[in-house]
Amino acid sequence: MHSLIIAEKPELGRAIAKAIDGPSKEVRGVIVKKNVTITWAYGHLLRLCEPDEYDAKYKKWRKEDLPICFENWKLVPDGNKKERVMQIMALIEQCDQIIHAGDPDDEGQFLIDEILQYAQNTKPVKRVYINDNTPANIKKAFHELIDNDEKLIAIGRSAYARAVADYVVGINYSRLYSLALRRSGMSVGRVQSPTLGLIVTRDEQIDNHVKQKYYEWHVDGALLHEDVLIPFVFKPKSDLLDDGKHILHKEILEEIAQQVHQQDVQKVKVEEKEMEVRPPLPFNLAKLQAHMNTKCGFTLAKTDQITQTLRDKYQAITYNRSDSQYLKEEHFTEADKVLPHVMAKLQESYPVDYQIHSECFNDKYVTAHHAIIPTMSDFPIQALLPDERKVYEEICRYYIMQFLPPIKKRQVIASIKSEQGELRAVSTFILDEGYKQFFQPEKEDDGDHEETDSGKFTLPKGNYEAVLQEDVFVEKETNPPKRYTQATLIKDMTSIAKYVKDKEIKDILKKKDKGKKGENGSIGTSATRSQIVETLLKRGYVVMKGKQILSTQLGKDFYHLLPDEIKTADLTAKWWVIQEDIKEGKADVKTLVDSVLEAFIPHLKEDLSHVKVESVPIDDKREAVGICPVCGNKIVENTKGFGCVNYRNGCKFALWKEDRFLQGIGKTMNKAMAEKLLKDKYCLVKVMQEETESIKILQLGIRNGRAVYRLLDYQKTQ
Structure with a gap:
């Protein structure tokens, strides 16, 4: 019997081939071994048909054609993937059975099922679940094949239902509001609109913030019979807090202080505890994107693209679009081979201890994927571009940290009830710096959440007596929340449930992510979040100001115009409930789509003719030289350079033809250079230096929304 294995991605297909004994050769994305043929998809090979592919009348947007919906939404090969689809269909004809090797999640099930359905396959299909690409795990998985029966197909059908429902939302709401506002490109989406809502709400909280004074009571306590002065801070009970966080009236604290002072001698309890702070977990994609944005200013999309290059071109890292920060036990046993290889490649050495079993090694927390870690790939590290190397090094170091000791602390706590x-x-003492001798992760990542020190003092634990000295009532002011950066935005996308007021919806969102460490009531996926942010920038709903991401007046006006069912995370929760019913056979695709139409149709009767949105529309017909790395709109050529069409809405990004830096190396920006810099963020240039011509790397960076350059030595690699 000849089996055809269809994997979801090349990395998995090649890993399966390595796990099967015997020689092999890859030809055009197909590997043949004994009586097995292995091939793979490249993500979704099929897409949903556009409305005008059903009927040409839908090419013109008209309100009377809404809602647009079809009983059967057809799937067709996506763009240049048709040849691959035809190739897989031919392989299906030649085999006796098929082994479905999609990722072990809803989307992975659908991704291969849709190919089989498009091919009208009638041959038997088995299902293999591979959580990890190590040879031992792959061999074990192939000994546990199960039938790809109706129960499994229903899981994929729920993912298909979500894709169709998202499409119906996008087509109908986007057309309705674009027509009503008489401007194209007013896109709406189940994930896009609530994400815009996060930014708009944050900006309005800041803009409308009224500073309030609040007070703290500080007082030193002199211990009797001890030469120790303890700096106390009063922690009031929650029912005394005026706004849930602070005491806004000084008189309240003065009255409490007076009551406490009525007792001349205070009883002080001193406790002592030792604690360990473990290294931050390895990265999933969202954590890596946030980290690189904070540390290096990389956009979410840039980090996503770099990880794709590291995985596909160099096989330097494991699957990059993971939502998990945990690893399998197999990775723990392989670490003594992987880490020496990685440290040699980095030319760095650390006193790793392979007996340290980090909390990241936990089979039950590994979802369809595991954390992003380096591989044993023997690629030339000097071939990496500077920014690619930065991402690779951070992935490596966060893995190396798992085998370094924790930080050890001793905390002394004194209290008067x-x-x-x-x-x-509270006074904290570092006993052992542990991994922080070598690495300094961001504070938000290191798990260090103990109380803030009020001042240094040390005492053995026990009971003491103290006399309170002069009271100090510290006046402070409330601060507004901080503006979003792309780093903080993606973190909130993974935990948007914390902003949901409806308890039922909040619970559903959290239940949806049950078992997913790093996702806690989320919207979007690791693969789509950076695209959502890029879309918001492209539409002009938001702009970048340095590292901050701010809503435009257009974004604010449009968000407030949208109906509640679209602009909150509630829709994701409600759909998830229906999707679970689809998996169990209690509902079908139509059930989910009908829920969308039911909410949409009443809006057709609304009169929006009086509604206007601010901001200058972007309707520039000039040829695009590239995409603006700041706001996502197109870059066009003008007499002075290559600038963003979104300049009237505040985007200042441009590549000037007569730039001083370029003139200093004898260069003028031309169209070819601009295209290359916008696409790859670097280009090669010939530079005359002291009568010697050399090739250099001209690298494009961004600072405060403007282009900056630097020149690097170019080392040609094989």
């Missing part, structure tokens, strides 16, 4: 709260003092 009262009816209204307690006076509390």
Whole structure:
């Protein structure tokens, strides 16, 4: 019997081939071994048909044609993937059975099922679940094949239902509001619109913030019979807090202080505890994107693209679009081979201890994918571009950290109880710096959440007596929340449930992500979040100002115009419930689509003729030289350079033809250079230096929304 294995991606297909004994040769994305043929998809090979592919009348947008919906949404090969689809269909004809090797999640099930359905396959199909690409795990998985029966196909059908429903939302709401506002490109989406809502709400909280004064009570306590002064800060009970966080009236604290002072000598309890702070977990894609945005200013899309290059071109890292920060036990046993290889490649050395079993090694927390870590690939590291190397090195170092000791701390806590709260003092001492001797992760990533020190003091644990000294009432002001960066935005996309007020919806969103460490009531996926942010920039709903991402007046006006069912995360929760019913055979695709139409149709009766949105529309017909790396709109050529069409809405990005830096190396920006820099963020240039011509790398960077350059030595690699 000849089997055809269809994997979801090349990395998995080649890993399966390596796990099967015997010689092999890859030809045009197909590997033949004994009585097995292995091939793979490249993500989704099929797409849903556009409305005008059903009927040409839909090419013109008209309100009377809404809602647009079809009983059967057809799938067709996506763009240049038709040849691959035909190739797989031919392989299906030649085999006796098929082994479905999509990722072990809803989307992975659908991705291969849709190919089989498009090919009208009638041959038997088995299903293999591969969570990890190590040879031992792959061999084990192939000994546990199951039938790809109706129960599994229903799981894929739920993912198809979501894809159709998303399409119906996008087509109908986007056309309705584009027509009503008389401007094209007013896109709406189940994930896009709530993400815009996060930014708009944050900006309005900041813009409308009114500073309020609040007060803290600080007082030193002199211990009797001890030469120690303890700096206490009063921690009130929650029912005393005026706004849930602060005491806004100084008189309240003065009255509490007076009551406490009625007792001349205070009883002080001193406790002591030791704690360990473990290294941050390895990266999933969202954490890596946030980290690179904070540390290096990389956009989410840039980090996504670099990880794709590291995986596909160099096989330097494991699957890059993972939502998991955990690893299998197999990775722990392989670490003594992987880490020496990685450290040699980095030319760095650390005192790793292979007996340290990090919390990241936990089979039950590995979802369809595991954390992003380096591989044993023997690629030339000097071939990496500077920014590619930065991403690779961070992935490596966060993995190396798992085998370094934790930070050890001793904390001394002194407290004086009262009816209204307690006076509390905390002092922390580092006993062992652990991994922080070598690495300094961002504070938000290192798990270090103990109380802030009120001042240094040390005492053995026990009970003491103290006399309180002069009171100090510190006046402070409330601060607005911080503007979003792409880093903080993607973190909130993974935990948007915390902003949902409806308890039922909040619980559903969290239930949806049950078992997913790093996702806690989320919208979007690791593969789509950067695209969502790029779309918001491209539409002019938001702009970048340095590292901050701000909503435009257009974005604010449009968000407030949208109906509640679209602009909140509620839709994701409600759809998930229906999708679960589809998996169990209690609902079908029509059930989900009908819920979309039911919410949409009443809006057709609304009169939006009086509604206007601010901001200058972008309707520039000039040829695009590239995409603006700041706001996502197109870059066009003008007499002075290559600028963004979104300049009237605040985007200042441009590549000037007579740039001083370029003139300094004897260059003028031309169209070919601009295209290359916008696409790859670098280009090769010939530079005359002291009568010697040399090839250099001209690298494009962005600072405060403007182009900056630097020149690097070019080392030609094989």
